[in-house]
Amino acid sequence: MFCVECGKKVSDTIDGLCSRCYVKKHRLFDLPGIIDVTMCPVCNRCKIDTGWQHEPPEQMIQAFLEAKAREAPVTGVSVHRDNNRVTCQGTFRGEAVTETTTLDIRMHKEMCQQCARLKGGYFEAILQVRKNGGDITQEEKNIADDIVARRVIEERGTYVSKRVEHPTGIDYYIGDRGSASLAAKTVKQAFNGTMDISSSLVGRRDGQDVYRDTIIVRIPAYQRGSYVELDDTLYRVMDTGKRVGLLDLRTGQRRPVYDDEMKDATVIDAEPREAVVLSRQAGEIQVLHPETYDTVVLTVPEGMDIGDTITVITWKETLYLANR
Secondary structure (H helix, E strand, C coil), X not given: CECCCCCCECCCCECCECHHHHHHHXXXXXXXXXXXXXXXXXXXXXXXXXXXXXXXXXXXXXXXXXXXXXXXXXXEEEEEEECCEEEEEEEECCEEEEEEEECEEEEEECCCHHHHHHHCCCCCEEEEEEXXXXXXXXXHHHHHHHHHHHHHHHCCCCCEEEEEEECCEEEEEECCHHHHHHHHHHHHHHHCCEEEEEEEEEEEECCEEEEEEEEEEEECXXXXXXXXXXXXXXXXXXXXXXXXXXXXXXXXXXXXXXXXXXXXXXXXXXXXXXXXXXXXXXXEEEEECCCCCCEEEEECCCCCCCCCEEEEEEECCEEEECCC
């Protein structure tokens, strides 16, 4: 075969042309002359022809140009941009290709859908975190807040339109149902709690029914390490879940109970204190009461290594070994 342009004998032609002549007469890179970049004035996310992204406009433009350049029948593609001048290079059937074009970049401002929904107070789910049998603690609030921030905002990129505190818990109004469900499951696991969900129809959008979820995560009043009174006996909670492991602080015996039996338990606000060991003998020690300074005899579980001090709590004027 011969090239109709230069007359060179070649093994193959493209439209009658050899590779070199074809490259000279044809543009292989099909880049747009105009790129419209839309930036949200609230969150600064941008979009070109795909969804909103948390990337600088220059980075998005470069990525867009590289993606368009790779559509050409050219290998080893590289794209260099100098202001509005774009140069693409590569190799076509062994021939080096260099093409330059002028680019018109148009910047627009438009609020993204997420920011528009947030501004309008839109939400798809309410996550209600509630403490059973008492007020939620600041530590529990912090844990719940951290989980919602991570599972909803950081990982899923959605938002919390409103946060309302109550004495027994917190309400989170969340923009996405899936994110709310993920956060609820994580809160439930963190506190070994329970979870209930209900959905209600709130309207239609784009021909589809729109539902709103209400998810309630109930935190037990007790946690691992809590002291509780049940059946006039003082226990320390050793394990939580559907089966709760209790340790009798008087006898040292363990008692497993089901979670629903714990509704009759009362959490004891007891502060562990250190007590000095005065003497010891088989199965017993004498300690100095940290408040009254009386000598108190306590039984010691077998195999327990007693040091110079132990941890005790006081309940109903009785001293108990706290770390059996």
